[in-house]
Amino acid sequence: MFLGQAERKLQQGMDKALLIGEGIYPTFFYYEAREFEVQEDDCGGKLVNIHSFERKDTPYFLEGPTRAMKVVGDIVNGQELYRQIRQSGLYDRKLGMYKVNESLAGQPFELGRSTAFTPGWLENESIFMHMEFKYLLECLRAGLYTEFFSDIKKAFPPFMDPEVYGRSTLENSSFIASIANPDASLHGTGYIARLSGSTAEFIHMWLWMMTGGQPFGYDHRGLSLRLKPKLPGWLFTATGELSFCFLGSCQVTYFNTDRKDTYAPECRVTQYVLHYVSGEKKTICQAVLDQKEAQDVRDRLISRIEVYLGT
Structure with missing residues (x-):
């Protein structure tokens, strides 16, 4: 009884999130006070009595739909979610790769350090390889084989142009400068050798492919x-x-x-x-x-x- 009710509640939340994200599961929200009054306390300090909040939707981040891909089936339509992501700002059409987030232009600095970086660099709208590999792994596990094997021809270093990648195509990077970067000469270049997360995800994909x-x-x-x-x-x-x-x-x-x-x-x-x-x-x-x-x-x-x- 309880588990059935919990499952229905979670499904309602997933359905609502998909409506809010217009086809892509959102990763983050933040809230601002809409109706409030400022009062003084007994010590002369200020108290804010908030009566209602307004939800603010952030641009898409790749992490949300990647998590959703883990439950593809009755809950999530993996094929449709993949299609929506390819049509969104998460997909770098020039590089054929997936960005960690869409443009954060106009977003408040309270969102965190991502907003401080130049677009297409580090954690702001770059190809953050660990996150991209997490997404590709879930596409593989979800049975999107045609899509997966098409994507890896652009996303896996062994298939990249070493002159553009700027390092050995036998190693991963922490991030790849995306098309969002204002310096076009950097697009597709990998930065900071990565021997942890992205490598672990690569091995996981390799095991699924082989076995x-x-x-x-x-x-x-x-x-x-x-x-x-x-x-x-x-x-x-x-x-x-x-x-x-x-x-x-x-x-x-x-x-x-x-x-x-x-x-x-x-x-x-x-x-x-x-x-x-x-x-x-x-x-x-x-x-x-x-x-x-x-x-x-x-x-x-x-x-x-x-x-x-x-x-």
Whole structure:
């Protein structure tokens, strides 16, 4: 009873927020006193008796809709939210990236330090890579695969022009100067090496792409392992191969001879070939590894796995 009422209350709040944000969930509000009276207290000081407040809506920040993407489904329409964000000031059309916030021009300094920075720099309307990667991760987890793999061609450093990025494309930045910056020569340049948040989000995305996000499962039959890669066909070699290191020591190679998008419904795992450290080789013609083999993988008894994808 209580949980049902709480869920309805939260849903009403989400619906109201979406109306206020005109299609995008807002991140922040602030309130100003609208009706008030100033009184003196017994010590001669001033007291303000506020009768009503007026809500002030701030420009969009990327954090709000990113949080909303975590509950895509019955509560949030991820496809529509993505479309609205692409049409908003959060999307940098020149760079093909996502800004941490829209323009803060005209906003009060009480909003915090963001208003003190030049637009397109640091925490004000730049491409704050950690926040952008959080958003892209939620797009991936929400099943927006076509959109995600289109976006990373612009948002991931390995796909960037190093002359524009201004640093090694093998490392992330803290932020990238966006089109909002008044100095056009800085647009797309990354600043301050980042080895924490953005890197953690990148690894999280990588794990979802390579394994499907939740490779191990457990039910009444015991432990199981199901690899469900979320990869576009263009990431595979010309011969349809792609390899990654699983659990720190096991090399997994996907064989996708037709170079299909592995997130397509018709593409699935048809066979595993397990190469044990002992030299034993075992072929499993099913999409899921059962208790024995799954535990062998967990126990580092398998050094290499060949995974065949087909229809």
